[in-house]
Amino acid sequence: MGQGTDVLVLGGAGVDTVVQVPSLPLPYADSYMIEHGIETRAGQTGDFVALGLHALGLRTHHLDLLGDDPEGDLVRALHRDRGIALTVVPGPAGTKRAVNLVGPDGRRLSLYDVSRSRPEDRFPESTVRELARGSRHVHVAITHPCAPALPVLRETGVPLSTDLHDWDGENPYHEPFALAADVVFLSTASLADPERTMRDIARRGRAQVVVATAGAEGAHLLADDELIRVPAVTPPAPVVDSNGAGDAFAAGFLFGRLSGEPLRRCALYGAVAGAHACTVPATRTAPLGRDALLARVAEPEPVIR
Incomplete structure (x- = not known):
């Protein structure tokens, strides 16, 4: 099969209910009046990566389990409206969902409903193999049931990336992803020693590149045993919400890599x-979008060293 897709995004489709709260942590109270409303919309990590890649001009295909429910309809509509190819495997437990509490400074606390995933859920191997072989790259979310698909993906020889999010460097759930991917993204939020974890990923796994994002402090890039500091970029407008920032970083990085x-x-x-x-x-x-990204990159920014 020819490579008709630039990036296959595996997993990470779902729906979030967003609540803007007066502070984080949220002190206990019997009730709060939410002035900015409570909204439910399609979009979790895989959706955001797919949207970001598509906006940057990459041919993107998304594969995940969705339920026959209103939440699944929201995810289907998001992809249809944005023109992103979506292959759906029926999810008997329903579409993945979460509640995001967002503070005034843009920080986020996410509550994930893990009841939507069953241990026996699997992607059909033939579907994974066919879509991967038709792609230049595969980005794998850490949502279930992506881990069981990793051996099939590795057999295809297509380069893989993954985002471990706020991994603490020890939780065994994340290890198959960390060790199977060629490019590994993660956050420093739960890491006592980011450099040690990054080097451990590179030493034990297949990663050619490990990137640890640190929010307003920038990021760290490990490649060829060299640790490079990546300065933070000044946002073009006030910070209102950090949700999806890591997914956007991954999409931008992969756009550059595939270019x-x-x-x-x-x-x-x-x-x-x-x-x-x-x-x-x-x-x-x-x-x-691609034009806006390239224009923004052309502006003076701190030198990466």
Whole structure:
């Protein structure tokens, strides 16, 4: 099969209910009056990566389990309206969902409903193999049931990336993803020693590149045993919500990588896309487009060293 897709995104489809709260942590009270409303919209990590890649001009295909429920209809409509190819495997437990509490400073606390995944759920191997072989790259979300698909993906020889999110470096659930991917993204939020974890991933697994994002402090890039500091990029507008910033970073980085750019340039693309995402309310889906990204990158920014 020819490569008709630039990136296959595996997993991470779902629906979030977004609540803007007066503070985080939220002190206990019998009730709160939510002035900005409570909104439910399609979009979790895989959706956001797919949207970001598509906005940057990459041919993107998304594969995941969805339920025959209103939440699944929201996810289907999001992809249909944005023109992103979506292959759906029936999910008997229903569509994945979460509640996101967003503070005034843009910080987020997510409550994931893990009851929507059953241990016996699987992607058909033939579907995974066919879609992967028709792609230049596969980005794998850490949602169930992506882990059982990793051996099939590795057999295809297609390069893989994954995002471990706020992994603490020890939780065994994340290890299959960390060790199978060629490009590994993660957050420093739960890491006592980010460099040690990054080097451990590279030493034990297949990763050629490990990127640890650190929010307003920028990011760290490990490649060829060299640790590179990636400065934060100034957001183009006030920060309102950090939800999806890591997904935007991954999309920007992968856009650079698939365009043949040097790693430092890829990291800059990711930083610019991530900074933009922080200026977009969680109730909207407005990823940075290719022209805007390239224009923003052309502006003076701190040198990556």
